[in-house]
Amino acid sequence: AQSVTQLDSQVPVFEEAPVELRCNYSSSVSVYLFWYVQYPNQGLQLLLKYLSGSTLVKGINGFEAEFNKSQTSFHLRKPSVHISDTAEYFCAVSDRVTPLVFGKGTRLSVIA
Amino acid sequence: DSGVTQTPKHLITATGQRVTLRCSPRSGDLSVYWYQQSLDQGLQFLIQYYNGEERAKGNILERFSAQQFPDLHSELNLSSLELGDSALYFCASSVGRGVSYNEQFFGPGTRLTVL
Numbered sequence: 130a131q132s133v134t135q136l137d138s139q140v141p142v143f144e145e146a147p148v149e150l151r152c153n154y155s156s157s158v159s160v161y162l163f164w165y166v167q168y169p170n171q172g173l174q175l176l177l178k179y180l181s182g183s184t185l186v187k188g189i190n191g192f193e194a195e196f197n198k199s200q201t202s203f204h205l206r207k208p209s210v211h212i213s214d215t216a217e218y219f220c221a222v223s224d225r226v227t228p229l230v231f232g233k234g235t236r237l238s239v240i241a
Numbered sequence: 242d243s244g245v246t247q248t249p250k251h252l253i254t255a256t257g258q259r260v261t262l263r264c265s266p267r268s269g270d271l272s273v274y275w276y277q278q279s280l281d282q283g284l285q286f287l288i289q290y291y292n293g294e295e296r297a298k299g300n301i302l303e304r305f306s307a308q309q310f311p312d313l314h315s316e317l318n319l320s321s322l323e324l325g326d327s328a329l330y331f332c333a334s335s336v337g338r339g340v341s342y343n344e345q346f347f348g349p350g351t352r353l354t355v356l
Contacts, residue, residue: 172347231284
């Protein structure tokens with residue numbers, strides 16, 4: 130069975146600074162990978178997904194993530210964050226058959 | 242706005258009681274998923290329905306049950322409630338039957354508090 134580890138539960142960062150949110154997964158088979166964002170008092174929203182092809186995936190709001198098969202990682206990055214990026218970010222994995230497995234989330238706090 | 246609606250937004254009830262949470266998927270989506278989000282367990286997949294049929298099952302307790310009706314709305318029934326069932330319950334929908342690659346659109350959630 131697959132699992133997801135988000136290495137940081139909280140990440141504070143100053144406005145306009147770069148950020149990386151880390152995600153590692155474990156699976157014995159090929160996977161689909163996702164990042165979702167949850168703004169305060171809202172449901173989750175898809176940021177980006179990796180299904181196949183290019184390992185660098187671009188998503189909404191200037192975020193991107195890189196799939197690294199050898200490191201079993203799918204880290205999320207943004208070169209310059211805004212206050213509005215303050216939210217909880219969830220990494221999720223699927224082995225293409227079973228439902229999504231979510232990580233515990235990383236709370237990104239952008240400081241003015 | 243994802244297009245997925247959930248009612249009620251908040252629910253406060255007592256231990257031992259039974260509640261029903263309701264979800265209407267986005268127009269055209271045939272799959273409905275239910276998740277439970279709590280501080281200690283994170284976001285846990287409970288169950289998926291596709292066009293009225295159960296498609297996949299996750300960590301859903303026997304005290305919980307769900308169904309999807311012909312108009313595609315879904316209900317999650319929670320019975321014999323315990324304090325530990327207090328959580329945020331999300332519904333999501335997607336267009337296809339596949340559990341993995343389709344984007345899921347999440348509703349705003351129902352916050353259940355069991356006293």
